[in-house]
Amino acid sequence: MDKPREECGIIGIYSKNRNVASDIYFGLIALQHRGQESCGIAVNRDREISYYKDLGLVNEVFDAKKLSELDGNMGIGHVRYSTSGSVMRENAQPLVLRYLKGALAIAHNGHLVNTKKLREEYEQGGAIYQTTCDTETMAYTFARERVKSKSIQEAINASMSKLTGAYSVVVMSPKKLIAVKDPWGFRPLCMGRKGDDIVFASETCALDCLGVKFERELDPGEIVIVEDGKVTSIRDNCADARNHVCIFEYIYFARPDSVIGGRLVSDARRLAGKFLAQERPVDADIVIGVPDSALPAALGYAMESGIPYEEGFLKNRYITRTFIMPDQSSRSLAVGLKLNPIKKYVEGKRVCMVDDSIVRGTTTQKIIKSLRDAGAKEVHVRISSPPFLWPCYFGTDVPSRKELVAVNQTLEEFTKNIGADSLAYLSVEKLGLLLSEGSDGGYCRGCFTGKYPVDEIEGEGI
């Protein structure tokens, strides 16, 4: 589908005695929406780290045998969508390495924007790189600081002043499980407990599926260390830090049942629909959403506008990642195969179709056509986020500007090209209202405005 893609989901679990591999596996299944290309698990038993990672979905990569070979009372896991054109198995995470102080495993969600400079510095010292991930530069930074530090957490603490960008990270050393959130707080990272177990995860839905009680989110700049069951925190980098959580987590990325910054994601989406209905009303007979992600926004739009909400499409659940069109000529059938308009509900109707975002616009065009074929009299498109106009440097895969329809076509052109009767977006101004009222209100909306919360991005003069 025509959506930006999240790059990663992470989880880390510490238990006194239990083997945690199965729990990490379940947690990754709950986080699978954050990355479907590769996944991995690293566990630690008595300072020995064992791990497995490969390309594929969590339940494709791991089976009972593989999990049984991963023995450890603490561990970390990762799901990944790779942004590079070629899918490299070498880039799968956790990144597991050995350095001066033994083994280290790292699972990273986000993207650094100053690795070029750091990498040059390290290479001048003879460093070698085996992946194309920025996470490897992070690892070098940790390793180099570790030489000068008393502990891994101090090395991480010292590294943070050198690393710019998005990094929600779980790190496992021979004796510790450590969670880190960058000082800008781009990507979610929360913490929960169940008995003596401590769990870190990208989203609360991973805690829920494990029956773990949510405790709190990490603060921007915070380092949380679990050692021998004790939890401590280093907050040296928290002082000037402020939340800039990616607003697109609320709009599309995160799972609707997750809570970020005190806001249920599904509620944020309903709110977006509500504001959209206020800003961009339409005279229609029914409101429908493009399944699954836009259904809450459509519901919000319907409730606010008073126009009846209807089930507009049947989504075929058997069209999976591995589904391949047999030949070129059949490509045009793909959308209809995945989303079948329910004729009886749309026929003869003026339809307000709510979606959460548009990147290239090609899919939208096909969906609109299928509605008209099913007898819709009018199709009014409402998008519960502003138009994508700028790149994201912080861990989201938005295509290059030349592919973004909002950059290349005027609203009028685009409306006409996709065959809509009208098309409107949510305004940038409303985005802040999606956050919970009790939150500090900080978020990143760089992809809509071109304004980013960091001072400098390599190669870009901000």
Add this chain to the structure above:
Amino acid sequence: MDKPREECGIIGIYSKNRNVASDIYFGLIALQHRGQESCGIAVNRDREISYYKDLGLVNEVFDAKKLSELDGNMGIGHVRYSTSGSVMRENAQPLVLRYLKGALAIAHNGHLVNTKKLREEYEQGGAIYQTTCDTETMAYTFARERVKSKSIQEAINASMSKLTGAYSVVVMSPKKLIAVKDPWGFRPLCMGRKGDDIVFASETCALDCLGVKFERELDPGEIVIVEDGKVTSIRDNCADARNHVCIFEYIYFARPDSVIGGRLVSDARRLAGKFLAQERPVDADIVIGVPDSALPAALGYAMESGIPYEEGFLKNRYITRTFIMPDQSSRSLAVGLKLNPIKKYVEGKRVCMVDDSIVRGTTTQKIIKSLRDAGAKEVHVRISSPPFLWPCYFGTDVPSRKELVAVNQTLEEFTKNIGADSLAYLSVEKLGLLLSEGSDGGYCRGCFTGKYPVDEIEGEGI
């Protein structure tokens, strides 16, 4: 999940010149919900039948290469869920065979109830059986009648007086594509056209995904023959025939966007919810449905009762058929992994949870517990169908009576055992109202009443 299982879905396509393998593939993807264990496609080019079938989902069994090897301007396809304990590759369909008059391919949805007698007769003549499917007995009947008949359609026509039970079938001979519905009309089978193409399919959703216009359903007892692009019909067995469509197609089996007997399946489910609300009202704060199948019934219940409809669960779309729990001890997590209650929506609420059916009841118990863990104050269960009390002999996999919770526990016991505050079912009397008003009103509800529309079932004195 704790549901009966449909056994099969079928499709048949005739085109003047086009290669139809891709279309059959797409149609089977649309019918995948009717059977996930095996699938197959047989095509015919100039009287030569080629085919491929195997265990697995449609997009696992077929890839571009396999489809490109299936060349033909007519063909049939099948998806199957096997009812026997062991999954046998040999039982995958279409059944492709050679007999006196060349090749024949058969795809069958339904189940015969008099094969034992027929089989004994055929075996006395030296017949050998290579599958455990009743379809093989049907094939023998066709072949034996063919010896005495002028054409395959006459052979089928003659066979129909010998075959008792459910059989919606597509048959492909060297020159013809034939669709057959048994005189009781147990299983749906419809017909559509697009230009010169003629398509038969179990459900209209398969027509939709191919852009084919629905023409009509086959009548009970009808044989439709396509030869050289001309469509003819044999109706000798229609005279005393009457529709007894499986009511569970409306309640659970068919895809919500399919239309059966003039009734949109999704609407039938909403109606079931509406009648349930009338018959079995409850004092609750919200109505939620168990995804995905019970959502329309929940919506119907909510609309009729005036109680707000809420999204109660997040369903994990990555828990697929191949997902396997790594160990026994983790089984209890399975339901929570698949369905996560959305705490914010259910916490502190009196919940009316609508589901469409209960077989063994074990899953329901776990779902109720998860709602309570999420803070639901009360959980009232409403089932949009009557309790299962009897076996189905006509192509549905209902477990044996000793496994049916409604047979083995009183309503009070069951309510208590699953931890519900109340539990109620739709009455048998309302079932007929789910059908469209213009329909002849015939349907089979044998699994609820023990009364079946055939005179005799082998081994059972009805």
Add this chain to the structure above:
Amino acid sequence: MDKPREECGIIGIYSKNRNVASDIYFGLIALQHRGQESCGIAVNRDREISYYKDLGLVNEVFDAKKLSELDGNMGIGHVRYSTSGSVMRENAQPLVLRYLKGALAIAHNGHLVNTKKLREEYEQGGAIYQTTCDTETMAYTFARERVKSKSIQEAINASMSKLTGAYSVVVMSPKKLIAVKDPWGFRPLCMGRKGDDIVFASETCALDCLGVKFERELDPGEIVIVEDGKVTSIRDNCADARNHVCIFEYIYFARPDSVIGGRLVSDARRLAGKFLAQERPVDADIVIGVPDSALPAALGYAMESGIPYEEGFLKNRYITRTFIMPDQSSRSLAVGLKLNPIKKYVEGKRVCMVDDSIVRGTTTQKIIKSLRDAGAKEVHVRISSPPFLWPCYFGTDVPSRKELVAVNQTLEEFTKNIGADSLAYLSVEKLGLLLSEGSDGGYCRGCFTGKYPVDEIEGEGI
């Protein structure tokens, strides 16, 4: 390689109490050279037959899990090379079926020459065919005779007068394990014992690998029945029967360590080399064989001629069945990759290269070129069998006559085309001497002479 292909290998094992699946598996591994396309095992425990078969080598199709699911104290196994252009999974054996008297499993090596007539007769009675194997017609014959017979062995006995052609068969009924050899004795089939276990196998090498003591070969026309551990024999069809064992079993098909008709196969090949040296001497410095099959013949040639035997080629053992040339242009490398001439041994030498047979001649040409490239001064080719001139109807895959080089080119042309200095074959007259002296001397050499031991072959007026 440029060789005819054997179609099948079979094994059957009866044990009092032991599970025999593993033994059948091992036996099939030992018989793998007789067929590499598909394989299968059927076992019987208390009259219940379970089985598994698929395309692939024995150790690809079966693993520990699959074998553990095959529980039975008797069973049969099959390896197959299919002669039809398309590899059909449906044709894999054992053929397992149900008929009047319960289950029956059949594993067949050979080929019938009168199935067309039988099949028409059966189809007139309404028979259906699900494979393209003649074995299915054999099964129908058994099933039809069974209706009139008191036991399966009597049905088989009666069937034998109806079946013309090659059939070494093992059959498993609910209570019996039965081995059958056709009255012409085309294909080998032997019997051995180990304690109470009774084993039938295509070749003695399968007995050896199981530590089973060879007892005897079946006689042409004999039926051996094992029931409750007792062995009996029906010899009604033995009276006029006479051995016509395929001479190519000695020349190429059978494993060198097998004993057929009292003759060690490796010795038969050495003898062929010896006779070849007598008939077709050459003035050369060394004798080399084309690995692996022609090495014994080369040794025989060398010993008889007094010319030193040398290791001429290194055969790469990692070029397996699944090895695929990456592109068309690299095809020419294939032979060199598989067979590397050992330069030091052939350089500057007049080489006598012994091979056991030539079908199309293309490979021979490449091998000769590689010898010349390695510095061989002369290359004299000696073939330890006569030229292929006629089809085989009895279970061997010899290409059609238009592909046989001996049919299409004179000896002079062929010698020149492949770049040999001389080329000579063993004479037809010597073939009989390959058999053991104590044997009755019967064998089939139809592929060399066009004279076959049966009266009529369908479609051929002999």
Add this chain to the structure above:
Amino acid sequence: MDKPREECGIIGIYSKNRNVASDIYFGLIALQHRGQESCGIAVNRDREISYYKDLGLVNEVFDAKKLSELDGNMGIGHVRYSTSGSVMRENAQPLVLRYLKGALAIAHNGHLVNTKKLREEYEQGGAIYQTTCDTETMAYTFARERVKSKSIQEAINASMSKLTGAYSVVVMSPKKLIAVKDPWGFRPLCMGRKGDDIVFASETCALDCLGVKFERELDPGEIVIVEDGKVTSIRDNCADARNHVCIFEYIYFARPDSVIGGRLVSDARRLAGKFLAQERPVDADIVIGVPDSALPAALGYAMESGIPYEEGFLKNRYITRTFIMPDQSSRSLAVGLKLNPIKKYVEGKRVCMVDDSIVRGTTTQKIIKSLRDAGAKEVHVRISSPPFLWPCYFGTDVPSRKELVAVNQTLEEFTKNIGADSLAYLSVEKLGLLLSEGSDGGYCRGCFTGKYPVDEIEGEGI
């Protein structure tokens, strides 16, 4: 089987314009005997390195599609047997990395003995390790020297004074293909040409299969650089270097058709047999070899002793790497399944059985038993190498001393335990005679004598 294992084979190809991926693939197929656990290919087109590597045999890991994705006019390849207990995909080679000067790919055969010290030094500078291969330390050494050097070849040259141990290596930089042999010359590495193409390979058999003409072996300590088609050599480390080629390459590792140090490997083995016959004669009726590796030694023994050489065993070619015994109880059958004694040739005979080496002795015991079961009257074992008594630190996987039968049992005990009538080894003194007469006569025999050609091995005081 009971053999030491070679760790690796390498190949590097430079071509002006041609794509070399297929050639590297073919070369690796020819070198497959040097490592069967993992393999990989890296190619370079216009400074861009692309690569693929995975666990498995060469023709399992690569297919036409994978090869077509590897586009480049130079490249390197690697086959590997891993010595660590767990097979790590991460350790597959070529090691491809990015460093100060762009990309670098390394394929290494051998083992370093001073990586511990180097690694500590590098880790003190913040180095991270992602594999458990010593090759990664070599890469760091290259990268660190590169910072101070004008070119990659100078960096390698400077690195060589820091690296102790065995390393035959091919390196590919953005513009160059470089081959390196350590100053001790432990592992073979040769060079050939075909037109403008230049090929480096572990063994000459890889040149043969590509039709490439052997030019010469690299000298110990030599660096050969190919840039823009020009070949240059750096010989700074050759001055004090001397060949210490692993004598076990001649005895067992290398392919018989390869030439090392001017000696055909097959001839070296025949010589070993000849010397063994001189030193350890036996009164026997036949000499047989254990296939395949000991056949040349057996032939040499037979020719020298005048005792007839006989084919003692049939080796089943279908028992491959992936063959797995279905259950524990069937383990005892494994040897017999793989090697079947040819009864007719050994029955009643006094057998001299030649093998090339014994590590643990368990397999030998089973083979002897199988010969006795086949009727051998006496079994005299002759080993064409001295007893293993010491570890190998230079790239061979000899088990730990406590597993070596020659360390733990006296010759008398061992002879008795394996059931041999006599047992004798080749003397250490004869090893030097296996080399070609024109060679400088240097070789390593440390595994037999405990004396190694390097001054210091980490953790071992030599």
